[in-house]
Amino acid sequence: MATAFFERIRGVFARVPRRAYVAAALLVAVLFPVLNTFDVVQTAWIRVGVLSLLFVMLSLGLNIVMGETGLLNLGYIAFFAFGAYTTALLSSPKFGLQWPFIVLLVLSALIAMAAGFLIGLPTLRLRGDYLAIVTLAFGEIVRLTILNLQPLTNGPNGITGIYPPQPLGEAISKWLAGVGLPEAVTNWLVIDKPNEYYYLVLFCVGITAVLLSNLKNSRVGRAWNALREDELAAVSAGITASRAKLLSVVLSAGIAGFAGSLYAFYSNVISPESFIFMQSVIVVCMVVLGGMGSIPGVILGAIVLQALPQIIRESAGAARSEFEVYRMLIFGVIIVVMVIFRPEGLLPDKVWRREVHEEDPRELEMTRQSLFDLEEGEKDLEV
């Protein structure tokens, strides 16, 4: 009875075209800061939104390695740190430099990619689980190096006073500001308000999501999925395993570096404590909760896990340190419970779901239906 009811609800939701969901989600995302102008939500929530979007980007990047290729990266936040520190060093009073925004975004991504290449090259020839432990070690090396390399990174104090980004570059912005454009336009020359950051990050996340969903359906994406499913079969089908894996690790590192650069611009101050191991675990948890290999799932997972704790913290007003302990406990429990009971995540990817649930009756049904003719096959079996 109850299952029939749920099946019916599921049917109602399944009938709505997928495009409608995407449009609705985009609409909500775009209109969210507008609520701030009418004082419906506080500015603090816009900040939560920006951070959530940054984590969406990180999860999208990690999803390439974890979801698509089936490798575990436990030091993902190190690549984020590479991006953040690259940006911070080249656009702050620390060395008196102010490189253009676009250059820094690209450079941060490139440096993180180089790091990913150096890590991936020796380890990806080996069994897959070595990557997990090497990236874990790498994450710690990076954090300890940042802490100990005082002259470059200021150690635990971090780098402060990162300049706000100017998307069009300093010279053009200065010239445009003098031309006499309306204020609504000139506001965007220097991005320094939460709303503006929100739209900047949203724009970047949107582009990343579109590119990645195209990549997922491309030759490269299918090669990754094949490696995840059965490496031996994939290799005999002509995929160069080490090259495809390296590409996935490097690409995901690049996205993390990109996100790190945005984070540095947004937060204005960066310090090593933002790049601890637990942050990597949180990103892993987001991907697992949302659904490995599923882009909408990963986005949902990141938003839920980044925004929910904030909402709970605001409403409960619990002591910060105590809350942190329970938050991590819950994240750990989520990982274990999800991989045991629903390894395909909240919004599953079809292929991955088939892989992990070979005994799922609903899936068997679907396979049978696709193998034989729909109803007739069933009848034949019954006779």
Added chain:
Amino acid sequence: MSLDHIVSVTIGGLTVGMIYALIALGYTMVYGVLKFINFAHGEVFTIGGYVAATTLFALGVKEGTSGPALAGALLAALVASVLAPVAVGFLIERIAYRPLRGRPRIIPLLSAIGVSIVMQQLIIIVFGPTPITMPTLPFATASVTIFGVEVRVLALVIIFGSLLLMGALTYLVRATRIGKAMRATSQDMEAAEMMGIDTNKTIAFTFVVGSALAGIGGLLVLMYYGSLKFDAGFLYGLKAFTGAVLGGIGNIPGAVVGALVLGMTETYGVSVDLGFLAWFVVAGLVLGLYVQMVRVPRRRLQHIAEDRRTPEYERSILNIYRLAPYYAVKTLLSERTDALLSVSAKHAVRLTLGNLFLVVTAAIMFANGSARIDTRWQPVIAFVVLMVILMFRPSGILGEHITEKV
């Protein structure tokens, strides 16, 4: 660089290495049987230490407690530090790993990392976030003089106690029925099942033994350093795993050797002058040169067909290793058409680059002879060792003992 200093550093390194070895055994046994990294093993180690401390405090051990009261309490702590980790290890395997057998590889790995996080937070919730500190016990601070060097009794207890445990483990794996079952399960689980081995029970037993060793390790660390923090298991676990990989994963003697090498490297790295450390680099270089000039060419020569084994050809293989850069250019210009020669040339170039790296490192170290590596960098040493071993010899010092089934 006095001899006394070297002896005391060596004993310190051995002590740390033995503790790593106790933890590494758990990693390597589980990897040998199930082919997956049990990330939660480090937390099992922490639980051992915490439970031991709680038992000691509950039995009223204070500063200055001695005699039979202390001995009884220590015995109770030892029992507790075995039993609690055993229970935890058994439960973890049952709840978080067993339902996931046969799933894609990343799934149990994720479960392990989740369990590790849960346990770390549970330790904070149950025992509090402040590190536990032991009162100073006369037994823990006592020292004897060996070769004119003051050595803590506890260090000797750790070294010889661990050796005893490892001997017992070797006996268990080599000579008992359950040990045979463990070896069979690690070779081929299905075949072992067909031979009537209860693989579930065997795997559970593997976890139990590994957890017991890690628990004892926790107790020893607590006694030796006098304090333990809730996240100690993370770093100790990572280092122990490095030791296991260093010795060859799945290989029980390898885990001990690797852990000892790692413990020594770490201790020597931060407590000896760079000028002294440089001699180790030189020794590595000499060993490497011997392998490159003699062993590798000999192995290459074995691949040559009988009819081509002319003295000239054999000499040309040797020449490749002696004149690596020259032959590298020749290979790059594709003047080398012989497959074996071109592979050898590429290999020789890689080795030469490695040699150059070592020479430069040694030179830098000799130049800064009296400097030392700051203790802050100590954790980094282990990670660097891990990366280097995976780059140059991923099967470890003694080789891996796992069979990959297709």
